[in-house]
Amino acid sequence: MLLLNTILLTSSILFSASQYDGISVVNVHIESPEQLELLRDFGAKSLACFDHSGETSMLLDEEAIRLLKKLGVTFKIVESNIDRRLKLFEEERALARSRGLGGWYSDFKTWPEVNAKLSSFAIAAPEITTTFIAGQTHEGRDIHGIRITAPGDTTGRKQILFNGCQHAREWVAVMVPVYAIEKIIEAWNTDPSMQSYLESTEIIVVPIVNPDGYEFTYANGGDRFWRKNRRNNSGSCEGVDLNRNWSFAWGGGDSTSTNTCSDIYIGPNAFSEPETQAMRDLVNTLPNLVAHVDFHSYSQLILEPWASSNDTPPRVTVVKALSAAMSDAIASVHGESYVAGTGGDLLYLADGVFPDWVTDRGALSYTIELRPTGSPGFDLPPSEILPTCEESFAAVKTMIEFVNQPIAFSFPNGLPEFVNPGELSVFPMVVSSVFNESIDMNSAKLHLRYGNIGEYAQSSVSSNGPNSFLVELPSSSCGLVGEYWFTVSTSAGQVARYPGGSEVLQTTASSVVYT
Ligand SMILES: [Zn+2]
Incomplete structure (x- = not known):
């Protein structure tokens, strides 16, 4: 036990100091949820958004690599110099930003840059947009959102919610909802079918649910690999996994942890976090919420309910018709395959997630895992931001059309x-x-x-x-x-x-x- 504690403490210090000396990116062949849990107990951090079997990229220190050998687990070290990898990514970003191909979408954008973009939308299209603040984070940042609908009496209009970035490091999941806002506003001026949809539908978008964590992934002295929010757990480890903090199936044993140092720490109780409270309260003000997408990266998946069990969700035929239509729409743009299925079909189960809570309230709710399918994970090359946004917008449009058809x-x-x-x-x-x-x-x-x-x-x-x-x-x-x-x-x-x-x-x- 003493040995285990020492390893946990050592790993925590290494990770939280953002010094990656002695830590490698390792592709590990995961055989069971129990095996993954054991590795987590030894300080390993999975880089995937959801836990799954097969090859998974993980951050491991030398102790954890020794454990892999001892357990006879198949693995491959893909990067032993993480600082070098991060530096290369920074250089790639700087070049993409200076070239400017794709305009605003040429490179990932920080929280203030995203906020400025939201304000510019409100100024450009005041007749159909309203900005709002859903709540404040632990560190006092505002969680910004925008509502888009045609002028006139909005009572009874169907409501659709799109959000990104419950998980801090999944940067492209911020760019996609911003792009969706831009394209919906553009279509209001050019596309009669979008004009008619906006007369019957209100679109609500929150691109960054977790601004504290998001800023921490950009900050000097922060951590590019940070996933959780920035709750002070009164110990050496910060943060709660917001996508384990929702009350539906909260605290179940699937892909969850009560260890504050874990990347899938569920929090002291359901809705303990200001970010999940803010989004819950927002949804509570949407009486006609019919559909929702929670954007994440990476894996190229459209995840249907439930994440927390293999039970059949309500309106399963409708759920599957919409996910198939979104998958087809995505493929029609750049030929990319986003596989549709349930968490149980494609991944390990996960408890306390946002879309399960929304599904339980009667809406059609999905997780979309964006590009890429695997390596290089959430460090998506900047040249792929715009294509990812374009294909995802096809899914957004499909969802808007779908809920307007009986x-x-x-x-x-x-x-x-x-x-x-x-x-x-x-x-x-x-x-x-x-x-x-x-x-x-x-x-x-x-x-x-x-x-x-x-x-x-x-x-x-x-x-x-x-x-x-x-x-x-x-x-x-x-x-x-x-x-x-x-x-x-x-x-x-x-x-x-x-x-x-x-x-x-x-x-x-x-x-x-x-x-
Ligand atoms: Zn995620």
Whole structure:
């Protein structure tokens, strides 16, 4: 026990002093949550946002590396000189900033820079934006946010919350919500569908939930690898993991710790932290909250509820239809794959997280883990900030469209890219009610034209089971491109369209066999 205490104390001093001598970045092949816990007890710090099996980047001192050898764990030291790695990253950032490619998104931005950007949005678009302060941190920093909606009576409008940076070191998770604000404001002036969405929807964005921790990752004498907030735990270790401090399943045993030195320290009680209190109180002022994304990095995942159990979440078909639509939208921008699934499917379970608490309140809530998939972790090259923002905004837009449609569509066998001339292409379509309204199963229509000219021909799509249809898509002459979309109505007569907005699906009539 004395030995263990000595190791913990030594590790803490090394980490909190931000001197990385003797500490390496090591890719460790994790086999079980218990193994990860044991390594944490020896001062190891995981660099992943959520715990998972397989290869995980960790910060380890020499004692912990000796432990890996003793346990027979597979590992690879990828960087033994962390100061050098951080210096290279700083140089890369300085160069990107001086080149300025991508404008404001050429490099990561500090808390004051983000605050200035939020103020500039409010000045540029006062008719649709309201800035607010959600609360103050331990160190007295304001948690800034912005609300965006069309002018007029806002009562009854659907509300969507986007936030970033519960975890301090996940810098790109700040840039993405800021970019979303900028693009929504821009679309208000240029895109009729966004104008109409903002007349029925209010978007609330808090880019930095954890400004104390975020500033600490930039500060001289701070720590680039800091994850938690900056609570003074009256000992040698500071901070609470905000994304373990929410009351839903708080204090459960999945990816949590009661050790103040741990990166996944849950805090003395649920909602003990001013940052989680501020976000909780904000959500409590949103009676029509229908959807939420908590942005993190890294891993390129769209995590559905629940994080804390393998139970089926409420409205599971709708939950999965939206995550699939967001994943498709992201892939359509730069071809990047963000895998959708539950915490239990893709990672180890985690208790006391923000999206579980929001899900429990009835909204559709997700964690999106941004770029990259693995190395170099949250030190994403600055040249990838803008592409990450662009693809994430596609997910944001998809969510806004989705909650403005009463019906969710899914295609279990996919959509046909090609149809054989002279043959019908037959595939299933499944619908589900987003807000528990009943669906008129005789109302489904296919709208189709070939050759990019003329009116769209409308035909009925017949139902072949509860919430299920069999689409028969006619073909045309070889080489012609077909454009089509679907509509289905609720019993109250509200029409849902797939795809959303004014987009169309495409298929090509071709007799070529594609393999
Ligand atoms: Zn995170």
